[in-house]
């Protein structure tokens with residue numbers, strides 16, 4: 464096993480780090496940079512996007528032929544971690560959710576014509592996108608087999624009726640990937656899901672509400688959508704009829720892992736803020752950093768972050784080998800979601816009252832981090848997946864090959 468980074472990955476890491484330090488962190492520190500939903504103002508985001516493109520740090524996950532950097536998953540792990548040293552970082556490099564997952568999914572499964580129409584504008588940064596799968600009860604959530612939104616064939620079109628909720632970015636997105644049921648019979652519960660593409664300007668659907676939440680929000684928030692006769696031409700269907708679940712798995716594996724890559728960067732930043740405070744602050748005659756109990760606390764988080772990095776790198780490496788890495792991605796997702804939460808909670812505690820204030824980004828990250836155990840599969844569901852693998856493989860579960 465060789466953990467040496469390629470020269471290219473190390474070079475990019477340093478350039479992303481410098482870009483974040485020079486251009487992104489100063490904006491993050493200025494309260495005027497935030498919109499009403501606590502994210503970077505769109506005009507500032509767009510200025511930074513122009514700079515990131517000019518610096519050759521744009522769309523790391525996309526092929527060079529489409530204007531990206533064509534990085535492997537292992538190289539992306541390095542890039543994304545550094546990008547998310549700032550909470551504003553990933554969106555400036557066009558590697559933030561949900562566009563990140565949508566782009567890589569379209570790149571993998573869309574036809575050439577679909578890529579030109581639906582993918583290229585997201586890569587170029589001229590539109591944002593959403594992925595609409597989750598539904599209110601009795602529809603699909605953790606179990607996509609419960610999806611109720613219907614797509615009924617009418618000639619060469621599909622007519623969509625149903626409801627979705629918690630759809631990230633929907634309030635600003637133009638390009639949507641939608642998961643719907645193309646066969647209502649109960650025995651076809653899992654097989655007859657199909658993915659479609661639609662444009663926000665099409666009639667027959669609406670945003671019912673932008674759902675209030677602990678926030679902070681991605682651009683476009685999380686929204687509830689209603690479909691009441693949206694018509695989608697058959698040529699905007701992704702993959703074959705009945706391939707929806709397969710498409711979901713293709714999208715969600717790498718998307719979950721890139722969440723981990725970003726969250727590790729955020730967790731490291733929390734440590735950085737904690738370390739700076741305890742290095743200066745004194746109490747009862749000594750620096751906080753010199754107290755063994757403080758050292759044990761910081762050491763434990765550093766240890767958890769490194770475990771998360773190894774799990775993430777291992778899963779990234781397996782994906783690069785063409786493996787779906789389901790077990791490895793689930794392990795990384797469970798651990799890194801917990802680690803992000805632990806890192807920010809620890810950093811708040813070590814900063815005392817300052818940690819609870821809005822003088823640092825810690826309270827922002829704390830609220831954001833709570834969603835990590837829910838999005839792209841609740842931690843319990845990923846543990847269920849691991850238990851299934853263990854039940855099937857026994858001690859072969861831990862095979863390296």
Ligand SMILES: Cc1cc2nc3c(=O)[nH]c(=O)nc-3n(C[C@H](O)[C@H](O)[C@H](O)COP(=O)(O)OP(=O)(O)OC[C@H]3O[C@@H](n4cnc5c(N)ncnc54)[C@H](O)[C@@H]3O)c2cc1C
Nearest residue numbers: 594595596597604605629630631834838839840841843847
């Ligand atoms: C900030 C945010 C952004 C999101 N963005 C999107 C998006 O862009 N597109 C989209 O389609 N969805 C999105 N979601 C929805 C998210 O993917 C779902 O919330 C998640 O998959 C869980 O589904 P659910 O909420 O229906 O929970 P449910 O399925 O109702 O489950 C509720 C809880 O039950 C427990 N549970 C469920 N199954 C099991 C099990 N097998 N074993 C043990 N316990 C279990 C878990 O604790 C789980 O949290 C987003 C959610 C949030 C919070």
